[in-house]
Amino acid sequence: MATAVPGPTLHDFEEARVRVARVAQLTPMESSRYLADLVGAPVHLKCESLQRTGSYKIRGAYNRLSQLSPEERARGVVAASAGNHAQGVAFAARELGIKATIFMPVGVALPKLQATRQYGAEVILRGHTVEEPLRAAAEFAQATGAVLIPPFDHADVIAGQGTLGLEILDQVPDIETVIVPIGGGGLAAGVASALHQKLALQGRRIRVIGVQAAGAAPYPLSLQSGVRQSVVTSPTIADGIAVATPGELNFEIIRSIVDEVVTVTDDDIARALLVLLERAKLVVEPAGAAAVAAIVTGQVVNSGVTVAILSGGNIDPQVMERVISRGLAASDRYVKLRVMLPDRPGQLARIAELISEANANVVEVMHTRHGRNALISEVELDMSIETRGPEHVQRVLERLREAGYDPRIDS
Structure with a gap:
């Protein structure tokens, strides 16, 4: 019998999978001999960077929006994001016929901004960090009655992201370790919980390694102290996981079943992006390469059959040019x-x-x-x-x- 885990149950994940399948694609699972040599075990890359809207975020957004009542749908939804959650919410809202308002930072990457608008959402630029649009979205929801769609701290969002874990298990049944990028913790909490509960039925356990950007890493400190801690974030190329405070429900799940959370620098991420371009022929955004950065820096070894999640592929070409130069210098x-x-x-x-x-x-x-x-x-x-x-x-x-x-x- 599966060990009790906070948040969504295995039944919740299975039901979310049915809903999410209406819009999400089955993304490829590629193998990497180069990374396998570094780890000392087979390494697979879950290419969620090739997902619709360019990231896994469509899963949680659609699962949450599809369960809104008719009255809630009529009020519309609001969200805040540096890009991927924004696109996921905008796309899901369009598919379900719901008005969406999205708050984004002023310096958001142009492709993410354009895509969010093209999906039909009204975009309002506010502030220069993710925290400022989050506050603005909460104020907008209170003032207008729009339903706030959080980027990670909600059971329905976590259940939607966890469908990725079930998909991974189908593609790599003998998986022993999964490496997951962590911002607020929605993806890590969902994937870890879905896999933990599913494999417990088989009497198996999986190792889960979370990865944060060194400039925005509240989880190591929070896990060490046993309570959620906020940090002052510094600029990082991994804007998709630059979150100052863990989600409340996310933290409880991650604290209970994630084995380890490591950090990687911007130079580490740049080197990982270069590896993915040269060795795997994959274009990935900086946050999406965090799991591979953990491998490249030697923080994952002798892990058995390993899956690294490439969580997103939405990278501005100008940013890519700078990151490639930085990766070449770091190498x-x-x-x-x-x-x-x-x-x-x-x-x-x-x-x-x-x-x-x-x-x-x-x-x-x-x-x-x-x-x-x-x-x-x-x-x-x-x-x-x-x-x-x-x-x-x-x-x-x-x-x-x-x-x-x-x-x-x-x-």
Whole structure:
């Protein structure tokens, strides 16, 4: 018999699955040999980044909206989000014929803003963090009577997100570990609870690892203290999981059945995005790559058959360009060097020749006599070069030093 878990029951998850199937797609499950080598066990990628609206959020939103009464539907709904929850609510509202108002931060990614409007929702931009639109949405609901659709802290939302767990079990029956991105905790609570209750009937247990962005990680602190804690968030590329306080019901579920919550930095996430692009040919948003970042940083090892959830794929192309550059730098494949040169003809050509001999490629150069660290007889050379990783960087540095130069990596 399944151990009692706070929140939705297995029956709730099964019923939600029937509802959600009306709109959600069965997303692919891909395997990754590269990540398997890092973990020491088979690794599968649940590509919810290919879901309708570009993320798993459609599941919880549709499950919640589809259970509103006729009177509630007539009042309309309101939500707040940095993008994915907004799109999920807007899409579900359109499908069910419900008026939707969505509050989003001023700096929200343009593709997410456009998609939310295209689904038929009225979008109001407010504030610069997720917390400000959340407050504005709550005030709007109180003033107008619209039904507030929370992004994670509601049993119906959790049940909808948990349908992903049941789907994963169908696709990978021998799963032993699942890695889930965590913001407020709706996805992690739903997936962990659905899998825990389903597998308990078989006498099995699954390991659940949650992943938070280091700049917005209230769960490790909350789990350590035993009560929900709020943190001051710092800017992170993983805006989809940048939440300051755990959801109340989410925290109770996660505290009872999630084994571990780890954190990853923006550089870790950038490296993971690069891995997914190069190795899996998948475009994923930063928050959606958090689970893979935990693997790339060595925080998941010897985990048995593992599923990493790619929770979303809604990334602004301009953000992608910056993230790829950051991922290349974090992987030592894009390096900035500073070299002080004698101020005489031929030195720039000599440096370029040495770098070429080391099989690296110069992509940008700034050559100036006005560097703050340069002597009167020197010029400062700043270069950006493409390399093939840490060992290649060291070979380039050694080649320059052998020729009498003193190159420094400029962070």
